[in-house]
Amino acid sequence: MTTIRLNLSSPDRSHDVVVERGILRRLHQELRQVADFSRIGLVTDDVVRRYVAEALQTELRGRGMETVLFSFPAGEKTKSVETVLDLCRRLLTSGFDRRSVLLAVGGGVVGDITGFAAAIYLRGIRFIQVPTTLLAQVDSAIGGKTGVDLTSGKNLIGSFHQPLLVLIDPDVLATLPREAMQEGFAEVIKVALAADPILLKLVEDHGADLLDPLHRKLEEVIVRACQAKCRVVSQDEQEAGLRRILNFGHTVGHALEAASGYTLSHGRAVAVGMGAAIRCSELWAGLERDQATRALGVIERLGLSTKIPAEVELEAVLASLERDKKIEGEVCHFVLLGKIGTPVVKAIPIRELRMELEEILREMA
Ligand SMILES: NC(=O)c1ccc[n+]([C@@H]2O[C@H](COP(=O)([O-])OP(=O)(O)OC[C@H]3O[C@@H](n4cnc5c(N)ncnc54)[C@H](O)[C@@H]3O)[C@@H](O)[C@H]2O)c1
Ligand SMILES: [Zn+2]
Structure with a gap:
């Protein structure tokens, strides 16, 4: 297990980025260690739902944790204001309050939507990044940039909102094309x-051997990429x-x-x-x-x-x-x-x- 501390100017926003194969098998422990949440919202897309998110929900429910799964169609088109508003409405009807947490279980699209919804719902609630693409693990899940696209351009609406924690499990990449x-x-x-x-x-x-998700050096690549990004972000959030x-x-x-x-x-x-x-x-x-x-x-x-x-x-x-x-x-x-x-x-x-x-x-x- 490698824990990288992302130190930011405010201790409230500073957090850990943890990389370990198999870490999601003990997700409940990781969550309990950071805080006591009233409700856990797993936000995902319809592809990652089947591969990862449903299994996580089953595990958390088995441990007596109150969870709700919110799923959206996969793909960049979903990264819109409409999706975020829809998510906020569903959070409200599902009783999410300021003691709740959102888990972004997916690639960069899910991470950006979830982070932005967490930034604006009830003027800001906590969220945790659980990135499931390599791109999200080495880049988009780290640094607190969240947002959505407009038809005229990418990432035109958004905010900086740091996650409480980033949990990176390279094993979830096994199903990634x-x-x-x-x-x-x-x-x-x-x-x-x-x-x-x-x-x-x-x-x-x-x-190109590294394109095999089981490659023995892949975890080291992910760790180094995360460390490099954290070094830069900690100096200029x-x-x-x-x-x-x-x-x-x-x-x-x-x-x-x-x-x-x-x-x-x-x-x-x-x-x-x-x-x-x-x-x-x-x-x-x-x-x-x-x-x-x-x-x-x-x-x-x-x-x-x-x-x-x-x-x-x-x-x-x-x-x-x-x-x-x-x-x-x-x-x-x-x-x-x-x-x-x-x-x-x-x-x-x-x-x-x-x-x-x-x-x-x-x-x-
Ligand atoms: N916030 C940031 O700092 C930042 C940085 C870089 C990129 N981004 C954004 O990230 C997005 C791109 O991210 P992406 O490449 O992860 O795209 P993505 O989230 O669309 O994921 C790509 C595809 O992989 C599927 N997928 C995800 N995990 C899987 C798994 N474990 N097994 C099988 N399929 C899986 C998804 O369903 C999707 O179809 C862009 O919107 C980009 O603007 C944001
Ligand atoms: Zn990029």
């Missing part, structure tokens, strides 16, 4: 390139500066997701986005050619493409990039690599961004 494992590795490689060269070496050494480095690959990645009408997954879009950011780093941040080749190589070794998919229009990507960045403000904080493990954040005025990126994206199509 290989494609979803690859998508999780996009975020592992992101944090490795930006903040942990030792993790990068670990991923290079074992390559609200993304005023340092935390921006975790957006490496996301400027172009988010634009690609939108341009594909959200048919391209987050992980795959981030892989292409990192490809673009690596090429830009050679031009604007002095990243040496052999380091760029190494960085692109590790993405491809995990079976992720760095090419813009044929079905996505380049013009749509550029338009969505501009729109997205206008919402953020006058300048875009574009994350580049000076060296592997040494990110630099370049502030580029939005009107220049399109011009600067256009040629690179054309070469990547």
Whole structure:
């Protein structure tokens, strides 16, 4: 068992991230250790419900704990304000009060919905992250960013709301499709390139073998990725500066997701986005050619493409990039690599961004 303490400026928000194979088999103990809850709401999607959440509910009920299961259709389309309102209404009719807790049992979509509902229901109740995709285990379940999409863009409504605890059981990845494992590795490689060269070496050494959820080194990969994310978040919880480095690959990645009408997954879009950011780093941040080749190589070794998919229009990507960045403000904080493990954040005025990126994206199509 590895316990990582995420220390934040307020002790109330600081919490543990626990990684252990099989930890969910003693979920009741873990819950009892943190607090005494009036009711436990297991929030999940209709896929994870069958694989994981129903079994957890049975276990908790068997221990005499008051639990209710709330399930939504799987997929990014569910990450909407409507889903959150629906969940809040159901919480109210099921008698959830300020002594209740929500468990987000699922991938990043479930985590983001549950965290946001917990942030606003009765002006804020407690929640626990129980991530079931690799992407959620190494990234989205950590750091307290919660929120939902609008049709015009991703994560446009949300808040920072820290979980009480993050429980990571790599055993739940056994049912995860290989494609979803690859998508999780996009975020592992992101944090490795930006903040942990030792993790990068670990991923290079074992390559695509790590896509096997039972691989003996997978738990170490998850632990290192979580430690790296916690180090960054503890220094900059609200993304005023340092935390921006975790957006490496996301400027172009988010634009690609939108341009594909959200048919391209987050992980795959981030892989292409990192490809673009690596090429830009050679031009604007002095990243040496052999380091760029190494960085692109590790993405491809995990079976992720760095090419813009044929079905996505380049013009749509550029338009969505501009729109997205206008919402953020006058300048875009574009994350580049000076060296592997040494990110630099370049502030580029939005009107220049399109011009600067256009040629690179054309070469990547
Ligand atoms: N809050 C943050 O800091 C943050 C960070 C990164 C990504 N995100 C968000 O996370 C989302 C992507 O997360 P995701 O990739 O986990 O997507 P997801 O939650 O949609 O899960 C992907 C698919 O895997 C299925 N699944 C989940 N666990 C499973 C299991 N154990 N076995 C079999 N199938 C399983 C789900 O039902 C779903 O169909 C995006 O909305 C993204 O914006 C948020
Ligand atoms: Zn991401």
